[in-house]
Every structure is written in C-alpha cells, then in structure tokens.
Amino acid sequence: MTARLNSDHLSVCRDHHAERQLHLLKEALVADELIPYLGPGLLQLSSAAPPVPDRPAAVAAALNKRATVSSKIRSNMWSVAQFIEQRRHRRTLQAWMAEIFAPSVPPTALHLWLATLPLSLIIDSWYDGTMRAAIAAKGRTDVVEIQGITRANEKAHIWTKTYDLSGRELGPGPVARTVLYAPHGSVRPAANFLVSDSDYVEVLTEIDIQTPIPERVKERRTNRGFFFVGCRFDDQMLRIFARQIMKRSNGPHFAVIDAETMTKNERRFCAECTITLIDLSISEVAAGLVDPT
Known part of the structure; x- marks a missing residue:
C-alpha cells in the first residue's frame, strides 16, 4: 500500500507496494532514468x-578527540x-579529516x-570515496569524478575540481559516460573537504542561482529523478544541497528512510520536494536491487 501522511x-x-516500487526503481536505474544519491548510511x-x-x-566526535570544543557545538x-x-x-x-577518512571501506554489493x-x-x-573505489574495481575508463572544493585554498574563482579514476586532475571539459559528483568533496584522491561553516559561506550565497553546481550535473539531471539511499535530511545544510542538486530535474524522486524516525523538518522537506519514501530497510533495498532475478 501507499500511505499518505495527512499532516x-x-x-x-x-x-x-514497496517491493513492487523497488522493482520499478531497479528498472529505472538500469535504463539510466534515475540518479542514485548516496549517503553515509x-x-x-x-x-x-x-x-x-x-x-x-x-x-564531530572524531574531531573532538583531536581538539576539545565547547559542549554547545560538540555534536555539530x-x-x-x-x-x-x-x-x-x-x-x-x-x-585531521584526511586521517579520519583514511581507512578504506570495502565497496558493498550495491x-x-x-x-x-x-x-x-x-x-x-x-x-569516504567508496563509490569511486567500486567503479575503479570494475575497470571502468569512461568515468570522471567532480568534487566540491573549499575556497580557502584557491585563488581562482572555481567551485569544483575534476579527476579521473587514477587521481589525475583534469580540465573541466572531458566527456564521460558517467559523472560521479561528490558535492561535499572526498578523501580521495586529493583530500578535498567542504566541512566547516566558512567552507559553505560562499557556496550558499550562490547555490540558489546554481553557480556552484557543475554544468554537466545540471545537464544530466534534467530528464531524470533522484533516488536517495543512505541519506538523512535532519540538518539544514544537507537539505539545501539536496534541494539545489535536484533543482529543475523532472523527477519522480524516492528515498529510503524510516518514516517513524524522521524529524519534522525531514518530513516537511520530503513532502515539499515530492519525495516518496520506500518503507524498507537499506539492507532490504540493497538486496532487492542487486538480486539478478
């Protein structure tokens, strides 16, 4: 069944219905009609x-082990x-961020x-760069990764850097079958991290007019929807980025989130963005997608 929460x-x-919808999502992914949006979950x-x-x-907890901060901000x-x-x-x-994310995470079946x-x-x-590692493990040569970067280290007016899977930095124009977009950066290959409040100041001033979003991302989202897996939207920063990356895409959009644990802001965000929730666990969704039948 599909339930609509009235509030x-x-x-x-x-x-x-969730199982049936998952089957349709799998078909849409195979047909390149849906964009996976992967989160830390x-x-x-x-x-x-x-x-x-x-x-x-x-x-935040890992950083606190290296430098103790006020209890008022300790969890942020x-x-x-x-x-x-x-x-x-x-x-x-x-x-410290590079040190925290240095351990390699084995790619999952998904x-x-x-x-x-x-x-x-x-x-x-x-x-963590796990999706990048999975693509490299499959021997793909038709993929580029675009990563968001902090402006703290840059003199040029740029928002992103582009890499091939060997870690070589590329210019902005290479054509690739698949674009892997890491809007907040990644530990590999160059330890690019958008993580501090100041990292986001300039990004957030221009993200509404889409300047920080790469052109290839804008082009490729237009006729597709998004499928959020492992993502939560319980912080305003995460909601802003997801909303702006989805902007001007056709949809439909889906997310794997436990509705019972959602915050009020998460529920409002998903409702406003017409994101349908799939009430299955991440492990059930992963198993259903990779099942060859």
Whole structure:
C-alpha cells in the first residue's frame, strides 16, 4: 500500500507496494532514468561498526578527540570544523579529516552493482570515496569524478575540481559516460573537504542561482529523478544541497528512510520536494536491487 501522511502530505510506500516500487526503481536505474544519491548510511551495509564515521555527528566526535570544543557545538560537525579551522589553521583541519577518512571501506554489493550500470550521473554525498573505489574495481575508463572544493585554498574563482579514476586532475571539459559528483568533496584522491561553516559561506550565497553546481550535473539531471539511499535530511545544510542538486530535474524522486524516525523538518522537506519514501530497510533495498532475478 501507499500511505499518505495527512499532516505534511508525505507519501510512503509500504508492504507489497514497496517491493513492487523497488522493482520499478531497479528498472529505472538500469535504463539510466534515475540518479542514485548516496549517503553515509550505506556504510552500515559494510559493517555494523564502519571504519570511518557514518554520520556528521560521528565526524564531530572524531574531531573532538583531536581538539576539545565547547559542549554547545560538540555534536555539530560544521561548527566543530569551523572552531578547529579558526584555532588550529585550515591545514590542520584538512589533515585531521584526511586521517579520519583514511581507512578504506570495502565497496558493498550495491556499490559494485551501481558501478556496472551506464548511469549518466551518480551523486556521492559523503567523504569516504567508496563509490569511486567500486567503479575503479570494475575497470571502468569512461568515468570522471567532480568534487566540491573549499575556497580557502584557491585563488581562482572555481567551485569544483575534476579527476579521473587514477587521481589525475583534469580540465573541466572531458566527456564521460558517467559523472560521479561528490558535492561535499572526498578523501580521495586529493583530500578535498567542504566541512566547516566558512567552507559553505560562499557556496550558499550562490547555490540558489546554481553557480556552484557543475554544468554537466545540471545537464544530466534534467530528464531524470533522484533516488536517495543512505541519506538523512535532519540538518539544514544537507537539505539545501539536496534541494539545489535536484533543482529543475523532472523527477519522480524516492528515498529510503524510516518514516517513524524522521524529524519534522525531514518530513516537511520530503513532502515539499515530492519525495516518496520506500518503507524498507537499506539492507532490504540493497538486496532487492542487486538480486539478478
């Protein structure tokens, strides 16, 4: 069944309907009609205790082990990173983030399955680089990765850098079958991190007019919808980026989120963006997508 929650008009697919919808989503992914938008929750598929943080609060905790901050901001990744950047310098923050995300995370079956598809666009919204590793493991040579970068280290007026899978930096124009877009950066190949409040100041001033969004992302989202897996929207920063990346895409949009644990802001965001929730666990969704039948 599909339930519509009256308070915020949020659609939720449950029971047999959720399984049927998952089958249709699989067909849409194979047909390159849907864009996977991957979040840190996918790390739970690799291990109950992932080797790298699997949510912003866990990054904040890891940074707190290196520099104690006020209890008022201790659980806020962006504020903790800003504190370190101001007190210990940007180079220290970048080095600590690279250290925190240095352990390699084995790609899951879902990552590896997505890596075999001729998708036009994949969004990876976390820093661990697992999707990149999965694509490289499949021997793909028709993929480029575009990463968001901090402006703190740049003199040029640029928002992103582009790499091939060997880690070589490319110019802005190479044609590729698949674009892997990491809007917040990634630990590999160059430890690019948008993580502190100041990292986002300039981005957020222009993101509404889409300047920081790469042209190839804008082009490839137009006739497609988004499928959010492993993502939560319980912070305004995450909601802003997801909304702007989805902007001017045709939809429909879907997300794997436990409706019972959603915050009021998450529910409002999904309702406003007409994101339908799939009421299955991430492990059930992953198994259903990679199942060859």
